Amino acid sequence: MKYSSQSVAKPYFIAAIGLFVGQILFGIIMGLQYVVGDFLFPEVPFNVARMVHTNLLIVWLLFGFMGAAYFMVPEESETELFSPKLAIILFWVFLVAGALTIVGYLAVPYATLARITGNDLLPTMGREFLEQPTITKIGIVIVVLGFIFNIGMTILRGRKTVISMVLLMGLVGLAVFFLFSFYNPTNLVLDKMFWWWVVHLWVEGVWELILGSILAFTLIKITGVDREVIEKWLYVIIAMALITGLLGTGHHYFFIGTPDYWLWIGSVFSAMEPIPFFMMTLFAFNMVNKRRRQHPNRAATLWVLGTGVMAFLGAGVWGFLHTLAPVNYYTHGSQITAAHGHMAFYGAYVMIVLTMISYAMPILNGRDAANSNKSQVVEMWGFWLMTISMVFITLFLTGAGILQVYLQRYSETPQAFMVVQDQLTMFYWMREAAGLVFLTGLFTYIASFFVKGDEARLTPAENVVSS
Amino acid sequence: MNQTFTKSMARNIFYGGSLFFLLMLIGLTTHTVTVLPDRDNRQNITPEVALGKKVWEDNNCIGCHTLLGEGAYFAPELGNVYERFGRSKEAIKGFIKSRPVDGIPGRRSMPQFNLSEEELDAIAEFLKYSSEIDTNNWPPNIQG
Numbered sequence: 286m287k288y289s290s291q292s293v294a295k296p297y298f299i300a301a302i303g304l305f306v307g308q309i310l311f312g313i314i315m316g317l318q319y320v321v322g323d324f325l326f327p328e329v330p331f332n333v334a335r336m337v338h339t340n341l342l343i344v345w346l347l348f349g350f351m352g353a354a355y356f357m358v359p360e361e362s363e364t365e366l367f368s369p370k371l372a373i374i375l376f377w378v379f380l381v382a383g384a385l386t387i388v389g390y391l392a393v394p395y396a397t398l399a400r401i402t403g404n405d406l407l408p409t410m411g412r413e414f415l416e417q418p419t420i421t422k423i424g425i426v427i428v429v430l431g432f433i434f435n436i437g438m439t440i441l442r443g444r445k446t447v448i449s450m451v452l453l454m455g456l457v458g459l460a461v462f463f464l465f466s467f468y469n470p471t472n473l474v475l476d477k478m479f480w481w482w483v484v485h486l487w488v489e490g491v492w493e494l495i496l497g498s499i500l501a502f503t504l505i506k507i508t509g510v511d512r513e514v515i516e517k518w519l520y521v522i523i524a525m526a527l528i529t530g531l532l533g534t535g536h537h538y539f540f541i542g543t544p545d546y547w548l549w550i551g552s553v554f555s556a557m558e559p560i561p562f563f564m565m566t567l568f569a570f571n572m573v574n575k576r577r578r579q580h581p582n583r584a585a586t587l588w589v590l591g592t593g594v595m596a597f598l599g600a601g602v603w604g605f606l607h608t609l610a611p612v613n614y615y616t617h618g619s620q621i622t623a624a625h626g627h628m629a630f631y632g633a634y635v636m637i638v639l640t641m642i643s644y645a646m647p648i649l650n651g652r653d654a655a656n657s658n659k660s661q662v663v664e665m666w667g668f669w670l671m672t673i674s675m676v677f678i679t680l681f682l683t684g685a686g687i688l689q690v691y692l693q694r695y696s697e698t699p700q701a702f703m704v705v706q707d708q709l710t711m712f713y714w715m716r717e718a719a720g721l722v723f724l725t726g727l728f729t730y731i732a733s734f735f736v737k738g739d740e741a742r743l744t745p746a747e748n749v750v751s752s
Numbered sequence: 753m754n755q756t757f758t759k760s761m762a763r764n765i766f767y768g769g770s771l772f773f774l775l776m777l778i779g780l781t782t783h784t785v786t787v788l789p790d791r792d793n794r795q796n797i798t799p800e801v802a803l804g805k806k807v808w809e810d811n812n813c814i815g816c817h818t819l820l821g822e823g824a825y826f827a828p829e830l831g832n833v834y835e836r837f838g839r840s841k842e843a844i845k846g847f848i849k850s851r852p853v854d855g856i857p858g859r860r861s862m863p864q865f866n867l868s869e870e871e872l873d874a875i876a877e878f879l880k881y882s883s884e885i886d887t888n889n890w891p892p893n894i895q896g
Contacts (some may be wrong), residue, residue, distance in 0.1 A: 319826070322860030327853065330814020330863050331826045395812040396865070411809025411824055447763075452848065468861045469809075471802045473882055474792035477822065478784070513759060520762035527770040540890035541790045541820045543784055548888065550780065615892060618821030618829060699895040702828035703860070 286648050288359040290366035295649045296376050297352030298642045302731065304383070305635075306347035311338040311723050316717040319540025320710055327379045329391070336390050336416045343414065344383045347429075350459075350495055351379075354452060355437050356487040356645045357502050362443025367435050377429045382424040384427065386417055386688045408469055412480055415466045422466055447516040448505075451523060452498040458491030459463035474542035481537045481607050488634070489533055489558060489600075493526040496596070496637050500565060502645050503589050508576035518568045525561040533558050533637030536608050540617055548610040555608040559601030562633070569593030582647060582655035584664040584733075586639035591672055595632025603628050603679065615694050620686035620709070631671075639668075639730075646734070672724025677719040685712035791886035804878025807871045816862070818896075820887055826860065829896030834876075834883040836894050841876035848872060 286292060315334045317324045325334075332365045359366050372667060389398045395411070402418035404410045417425070428437040433456050440449050462607065501519040507513060535551025569590050580586060603625040607616040616622065647656045655661065692705045788794070813819075816827040837843040848867060855861040867875070 318860070318887075321858065323855045326855040326861065327863055329818075331860070332812045332824065335815050335824055335826070336812065382808055392805065392853050395815075396810045399810045400792055408806060408809065411812050411814065413814045416812060416815070462826070472788075472792060472794055472799055473805065473819075474788060474885060475785070477820065478781070517757075517759040520766045523763065524766035524769050527766070528773050529772070531773040532780075534777060535780075537822075540887045541822065542788070542885040542887055544787055544791065546780075547784075614890060618818040618823070618825060618889060620825055630754055676848045689848075693895050694892045699893045701895055705895075706860075 286651075288365050290369040291356050291359050291645075292649060293366065293369050293376070294352040294356035294645060296373070297348050297355065298646060300376070300380055301345045301352060301638060302630065304341050304348065306727060307387070308341035308345065308730070309720075311335075311341065311717045312544060313717070313720050313724060316713070316720045319713040320339070320717065329683065329749055330729075332393070333390055337387055340390075340416060341387065344379075344633050348379070350456070350639065351376075353495075353499050353638065353641040353645075354432070354456065356641065356649070357452065357499070358436050358439050358449055359443075361446045361449040361502070362439050364439060365372075365443070367438035371431060371435050375428050375435075376643075378424070378728065379428045382421055382428075387718075390416075409467055410550075412469065412476070415480070419467075422463075426460070427462065428461070429456075429468065431459060433460060439685040442592060446512075447519060448501050448559055450499045451494050451501075451519060453496030455491045455496075455498065458494065462486045463483065464489065469591055470525055477541045478538065478543060483535055484615075485534045486531075487539055489530040490527065492634065493530065493561065494523050496633055497523045497526070499637050499641050500589065500592065503585065503640055504569065504572045506644060507580045507582070507586055507589060508572045509580075510572045510575055511577075515572065518564070518572075522561050522564045522568060525557075525564060529554050529557040529560060532597060532609075536610075539610050539613055546627060552608065552610045558608070559597065559605050562597040562601035566578035566593040566597045579743050580654065580662070581743050582644060583645040584661040584668070585655070587665055587668055588590055588636060588643045591668060592632065592636040592640050595628065595636055595672060597628070597632070598676075599625070599628030599632035599679070604684075613620040615690050616686065619689050619694075620682050621690065623687075624679045624682035624686055627682065628675060631675045636672075647740075652740050655741045656733070657736065658741045659738045660733050660736035661741060664730060664735050667726050667730025667733055670729055672726075674719045674722035674726060678716050678723065681712045681716040681719060684718070685709045687717070688712070735744040793881055794884075796881050796884060800874050800876070800877045801881045803871070804822045804874035804876070804881075807867065807875045808878055809863050811867075819882060820885070821890065824837060827862065829891060830879055831882050831885075831887065832891055832894065832896050834880045836896065841873070844876040844879060845872040848875070 300446060306438050311334050314325060314329065315338060318331050318334065328560055355366060355372055387604050398418060399410050400421050403474055407419050409422055410416055423453060424654035437453060437455065465479050468479050469474050485704060497519050501515050505511065532550055535547040536550055536555035538547035570593065573586060573590060607621050607625065647654065656664070688709055690707055692700050693702060814823040816824050818825065818829045819832040821829065833844065849872065851862045851864045853864045860867065
């Protein structure tokens with residue numbers, strides 16, 4: 286570790302992985318409820334399990350982003366963190382608030398939670414992904430503002446690099462667009478329109494800045510490629526992300542009551558949204574190919590390349606599959622959407638956080654650069670088990686989705702929703718099996734942290750790159 | 753990338769392009785908001801519809817259902833349920849009221865929310881209002 290204050294990243298990463306486990310356990314429960322409808326009913330109805338699944342995802346990714354920022358920014362700025370103490374305080378505030386919210390979801394009916402948290406004063410609850418009680422949302426704003434202040438002050442007093450500026454822009458954007466979660470008009474169309482200003486402008490907007498900057502940071506560290514080259518790529522990638530992604534918001538404005546010109550704008554711009562993701566793939570592979578040194582942390586290199594590929598497949602290809610308005614007319618709100626959501630979130634955001642953890646954790650644990658070879662092998666098993674099972678989850682949901690769209694919406698004699706669902710059972714069982722493999726992969730990944738052994742070091746013969 | 757394309761060019765494309773398209777998004781959104789009254793059925797937003805939306809939110813209906821195609825994919829689309837139930841608010845109320853407390857063995861079931869008569873009327877009215885929003889003809893058919 287170059288700066289001792291980077292160590293505040295460690296609890297953030299540990300919390301992220303812990304909540305990740307919770308997210309997957311609830312995913313397994315939901316997957317089973319798709320085929321065994323009364324599983325855990327009425328104690329944990331599907332809507333509760335889903336809320337826990339998606340909210341845990343968001344919270345642990347935020348933990349991951351924050352940990353990444355605390356690790357990266359001192360090194361980029363070449364100075365200690367402005368206030369390590371503030372970072373630790375905010376960590377506990379965020380963790381306790383997050384845990385209480387999840388307990389609230391599980392302990393009492395949602396309507397009761399809405400009542401006791403005073404949702405009537407400022408109703409923001411009951412909307413997809415924004416189910417948190419209003420008071421939790423306010424807490425998130427406070428934590429994020431404190432966090433940005435800490436990061437911003439560190440950048441201000443140190444070296445200003447493109448990577449840290451892009452990261453800061455992404456984080457500020459994250460905070461600004463989250464404010465739309467407090468706007469909940471009675472008019473359903475307006476509600477939905479601006480709901481997307483949180484959800485779309487996060488995951489297909491400013492989060493891509495955070496993703497790009499973490500990717501750039503780890504590539505510099507792992508490959509030793511010149512910063513100038515990396516930063517040029519970063520600018521082009523995030524330029525394409527926002528140029529396509531901002532108006533790409535339109536692909537959510539097809540069928541929610543908004544004017545029909547969005548059918549064109551949304552289709553054209555979102556059809557180009559795969560471009561920045563494809564560039565990320567090229568970026569990662571190009572930089573690794575042009576590496577100026579070998580890095581003993583081979584697991585981190587695997588994660589960085591995996592992120593490039595899977596983000597492009599999940600966000601790019603699976604997004605494009607159903608983004609054109611005439612296609613989306615049939616696929617909107619079907620299992621196709623679920624298929625895309627799973628691989629996109631995993632490939633882009635889960636994997637970039639795990640990339641960062643893979644790179645940073647050995648250093649945070651006091652090693653020079655890498656875990657033991659044995660530990661890395663176990664970690665790579667975790668990588669492959671999770672990544673391959675996620676590919677299969679996506680393929681099975683896509684199969685379910687194609688059949689659903691045909692039976693329910695496309696055929697001459699459309700069938701009722703539940704009649705169709707009963708015919709998709711086989712796909713849902715296979716998805717559940719793939720989900721269990723994913724869980725196995727996650728446990729394998731976690732086990733890698735406990736594998737001991739001497740630090741992997743390169744022999745002089747290995748440490749040569751032919752040009 | 754080659755040397756004639758410099759980092760500062762890339763930076764300018766980023767700042768210029770992002771700003772331009774952010775302004776485009778804001779402009780188009782503003783325009784959309786001004787023409788929405790023709791499409792969003794706001795003339796039918798009564799206090800009862802407003803209460804219905806609150807009941808909808810307070811019980812996390814979106815956690816299982818889609819509404820205009822957005823939400824969870826565990827239970828049927830409700831943007832057109834008013835049409836599907838034969839334009840009958842009573843049928844919607846009857847369905848919600850009659851959900852068994854302990855579910856249906858082996859099958860998906862909607863929880864029993866114990867809504868009051870006023871809340872039931874409101875949610876039915878909200879779903880009727882939702883069904884009359886101009887959604888560019890979505891969903892493709894009555895099954896949602």
